[in-house]
Structure formats: structure tokens, C-alpha cells
Amino acid sequence: MPPAPLTTGDDETVPMGDLPRARATPTVAARLRGSMPIHVDAYMAGGMASGVLARAGSLREVLEHDGVLTLERVQWQPLDGRPGPSSGVSIPIDDVLIASADEEPSVPVHASWHGIRLEVGPYLVEGEMATLPGFDPGRALTRPSGEFIQLLEVRIGRRTGPGTSTDPKPIGHLALVNRYGVESVACDLMLGFFFPGAEMIHSDVAETGAV
Secondary structure (H helix, E strand, O other): OOOEEEEEEEEEEEEEOOOOOOOOOOOOOHHOOOOOOEEEEEEEEEEEEEEOOOOOOHHHHHHHOOEEEEEEEEEEEEOOOOOEEEEEEEHHHOOOOEEOOOOOOOOOOEEEEEEEEEEEEEEEEEEEEEEOOOOOOOOOOOOOOOEEEEEEEEEEEEEOOOOOOOEEEEEEEEEEEEEHEEEEEOOOOOOOOOOOOOOOEEOEEEOOOOO
């Protein structure tokens, strides 16, 4: 089922966006001074909306606590269609498959890193997932509580068929993936609790393109 139409700041219905360009990350000093808004690329079934968060707070706070992701100064890049600007947009959180931001990630101290490949909607997502050393998802007492999983060093391609896609391109240092929208997972960990309903493929995804 296609996602519900999005609403712009001018109360107009607009199409959804496409794959983004890599962008420069603001310095930590600029972020601490509060002079730089958080830039977000939000990927949906129809494409990608690129803009800045309309309120203070981190991207994860917005995704986990607000009912909608509201962006300002939006550029639309539809998967099929002509891109164009919009003054603002409010996207239902459940329609957000992937969201990347130019903010600093929260990473466990002495984290272990696991290459991971996800198929979610029309996208193939590759990145690195952090866990605590010795983490065993089958024995862990805690379970993921939020709707989104954090990945670092993320690359995205467009799926072209079963198990195939365009070459994944870097989209930024941090991305949050809607774990309920994931269809398949390739990783050296069995992550069924993290991605309910997704196909699990036990694989070492240590390098781009390796399965």
C-alpha cells in the first residue's frame, strides 16, 4: 500500500523524494554553538525528502517521540518524477523507512562493529551496527525498544530486483532505519528480535558487495 500523501507548509499535497547526494557534515563546534540546524534526508517508499528539522532535539528524539517528522526548507527527489522545492513537510513516522542526519551519533564505549545489509522498501542499505562486546542476540535479556535502529557509515542503493540493486552510495555517517519496514537482513548476527518478520541471512558483510 503506498504511503499517505505528505503535507507541505502551504497545505499542498506533494510527491515523495529519491536518493540523496552526500553532504558535508558541520563541525562539532558549530553544532555546540547552536548555529547549525540538523539536516535530515528522509527516505520513503516514493523517494526522499531533504530538509532541516523544524524543532530542537535530535533526529532519534523526533522519530521516537513525535507522531510526525516535520522538516523545513525541503527539496523533493522522487524516485519517478521531477524533483522540486517545498517550504516544509510533515511526514508520518510510520512512512519513514530510513532517515539520515548530520548530527553526532551515540555509540557504546568499546563497541563491537558488525557489517549489515538490509532490504527495506525500494532501498538496499549497507552500514555498520554497534553492539556491546560479547553481545549474543539469542541470549540477551534486553530487546530493542524503539522503532528505529542506528547504523553508521551508511550506503544506499535502489533495489532493481530480488537480491540486486544499483551500487550503494554513501549518504552520511549516521542513519536510523525503521526496523518494522525491513524485509531481509544479512549480518553475522541473527537479529530476528531486532527486525521482526524479516528474512535472516547469516553472512559476514565485512565489505561492500560481500554476501
